[in-house]
Amino acid sequence: xxxxxxxxxxxxxxxxxxxxxxxxPLTTSRAMRLxxxxxxxxxxxxxxxxxxxxxxxxxxxxxxxxxxxxxMLVRLDRxxxxxxxxxxxxxxxxxxxxxxxxGTLNPHAAAARAPTATDHFLCQPLxxxxxxxxxxxxxxxxxxxxxxxAAVGAMIADTRRAALLLAECSYRTIQMTVQLAQTDRQGLLxxxxxIPKAAPEDSLPLPEKPDWADSLASRIGGSCAILDAHLxxxxxxxxxxxxxxxxxxxxxxxxxxxxxxxxxxxxRTVASARLGQSAGKRAVRIETPPALDMHDLPTARxxxxxxxxxxxxxxxxxxxxxxxxxxxxxxxxxxxxRGFDPAEDVAGDLTQGAEDGFAFDAGGPDPA
Numbered sequence: 001x002x003x004x005x006x007x008x009x010x011x012x013x014x015x016x017x018x019x020x021x022x023x024x025p026l027t028t029s030r031a032m033r034l035x036x037x038x039x040x041x042x043x044x045x046x047x048x049x050x051x052x053x054x055x056x057x058x059x060x061x062x063x064x065x066x067x068x069x070x071x072m073l074v075r076l077d078r079x080x081x082x083x084x085x086x087x088x089x090x091x092x093x094x095x096x097x098x099x100x101x102x103g104t105l106n107p108h109a110a111a112a113r114a115p116t117a118t119d120h121f122l123c124q125p126l127x128x129x130x131x132x133x134x135x136x137x138x139x140x141x142x143x144x145x146x147x148x149x150a151a152v153g154a155m156i157a158d159t160r161r162a163a164l165l166l167a168e169c170s171y172r173t174i175q176m177t178v179q180l181a182q183t184d185r186q187g188l189l190x191x192x193x194x195i196p197k198a199a200p201e202d203s204l205p206l207p208e209k210p211d212w213a214d215s216l217a218s219r220i221g222g223s224c225a226i227l228d229a230h231l232x233x234x235x236x237x238x239x240x241x242x243x244x245x246x247x248x249x250x251x252x253x254x255x256x257x258x259x260x261x262x263x264x265x266x267x268r269t270v271a272s273a274r275l276g277q278s279a280g281k282r283a284v285r286i287e288t289p290p291a292l293d294m295h296d297l298p299t300a301r302x303x304x305x306x307x308x309x310x311x312x313x314x315x316x317x318x319x320x321x322x323x324x325x326x327x328x329x330x331x332x333x334x335x336x337x338r339g340f341d342p343a344e345d346v347a348g349d350l351t352q353g354a355e356d357g358f359a360f361d362a363g364g365p366d367p368a
Contacts (some may be wrong), residue, residue, distance in 0.1 A: 028141040029053050034175060035137040043125040045099045048178045051186070056173050057195060063171045064159040067190060074127060074192065076164065078149045082165045084193035085156060086127055089341060092187025095180050096123050107183045115252065120155045126162035130189075145196055146172065170195045199271040227270060229284055230261045258290050286334045 033050040040046045056066065071087040089095075093109030100122050134147040156162045173192045180187055232255040261274040262284070273284035 009051075026137055026140065027273075028143050031137045032134075032176065034172070035133055036178065039133060040126060040178075044096050044123075045128045046095055046105075046126075047181045048095075048187070051179050052177045052178050053210060054175045056175075058169060058173070059170055060163060060166055060168050063173050063192060064163055065194075066173070067159060069192060070112055070187065071188075072119055072123070073158070073162055074120065074123075075153040075156050075162075076131065076150040077153040077234060078151075082153065083150060084166065084191075085162060085173070086131065086152065086192070088127075089188035089190075091180065091185050092178065092189060093119050095185065095187060096126060104349060105181050105183060105185075107185070109185055115155065117155070140366045146189075146193055150193065167194070203234065226265055227262045228265075229265055229273065229275075231259060231275065233254065248288040258287075260284050262286075291356075 032053060033200050036050055037048060040048050054064070058066065067087065068089060070090050072089075072093050072233065073085050074087055075082045076084040090112050091110050093115065095105055098104065098106055099118065116330050128151070131147060131150055131152055135144060138144050138146075154164065162200050170193045171192050173190065176189045176191075178187045178189065179185075234250075246283045257275040258272075260270045260275050264275055271286050272289040273281070273286050275284055277283055
C-alpha cells in the first residue's frame with residue numbers, strides 16, 4: 001500500500017496525472033531522481049537532489065574494477081542467492097549518520113574511513129526502501145524488471161569478496177551523484193545488478209523428448225540376429241559314423257517337412273517352420289507346430305484275436321484252401337515292405353504344402 005502511494009506521488013510529481021494528449025512519459029532517469037529524493041527525505045530525513053546519473057554495462061570483474069574506492073558495499077539477494085550490490089560513498093554515508101545523530105548536516109566533507117556495522121545499520125532503511133520502491137517507480141521503462149525480487153542483505157567487505165560472491169555475467173551499473181541539501185557536499189549511490197536476458201521472439205519450440213521404450217526398441221530392432229534352421233537331430237554309434245560313405249542312406253525317423261525348428265546361436269528354439277521354396281530357393285514358413293498323431297497300442301486280447309481266427313481257418317483247411325502266399329509271416333519293417341525312397345515321405349508333405357498356398361519342391365538340386 002505504501003509503495004503504491006509512493007508511486008502515485010512520484011507520477012504526480014512527474015506531471016503524469018490528468019488527461020491530455022501532450023502528457024510527458026516518465027523516463028527512467030526522471031523516475032530514479034524523484035525516487036531517491038523522496039526516499040532519502042522520508043526514511044533518512046535527508047534533503048538531496050540528484051545531479052547526474054550514469055549507466056554502464058560490463059562483465060563482473062571490469063564492473064567491480066570501475067567502482068570508486070571507499071564505498072560501503074551491501075549485497076542484494078534474491079532469496080538466499082546474492083545477485084548484485086548497492087553502495088554508498090563516504091560523504092553520503094556520513095550525511096545519513098549526521099542527520100540520524102545530530103539532526104544537522106555538516107557543511108564540510110566527511111573524512112575518508114572504512115565503513116562499519118553502525119553505518120550499515122543506520123543506512124539500512126534508506127537502502128531497503130529505495131530497492132523496494134524501484135520496480136514500481138520505473139514501471140513502463142526499460143528497467144522495470146531489473147530490480148524486481150531483490151532485497152538488501154549483509155555488508156560486503158570489499159570488491160575482492162564481491163567477486164567471489166557474485167555470478168559471472170554481464171552487469172548493469174547505475175551511479176547516481178547527489179547534491180546534499182544546501183551544501184557543497186556531494187555523495188554517490190551505486191546500484192549494480194545483472195542485465196536480464198531477453199527471451200528470443202521467434203524461439204523454436206523445444207523438441208519433444210523421445211519415448212525411452214521407442215528409442216530402445218529402434219536401436220535394438222536394427223541389430224543383427226542369427227537363426228539356424230534345424231530339420232532333424234539324431235545320434236549314431238561311433239562305429240556307424242566311421243562307416244559312413246557315399247550313397248549311405250540315413251533314415252530320419254519321425255522327420256517331415258514340418259519338423260523345421262528355428263534356433264538361436266545358444267540353442268533356444270524361437271519358432272517352428274515348414275520347409276519349402278520361394279522364388280526358386282529353399283525357404284521355411286513359420287507356422288504352428290503340427291499336433292502329434294497319437295494312437296493307442298493294441299491290447300494283448302486284441303492282438304490274439306487274429307491268431308484265433310487263423311487257427312480256426314487252419315482246422316478247416318480242406319474246406320478253405322490257403323495259398324502259400326497267404327500264410328502268416330513275420331511283419332516286415334515299413335521301409336523294407338515298400339522300399340526306401342528318400343524323397344517319398346517328403347514329397348507327400350510338400351504336395352500338401354503347395355495346396356496350402358506355399359510352393360514347395362520335393363527334390364532336385366538347390367537353385368541357389
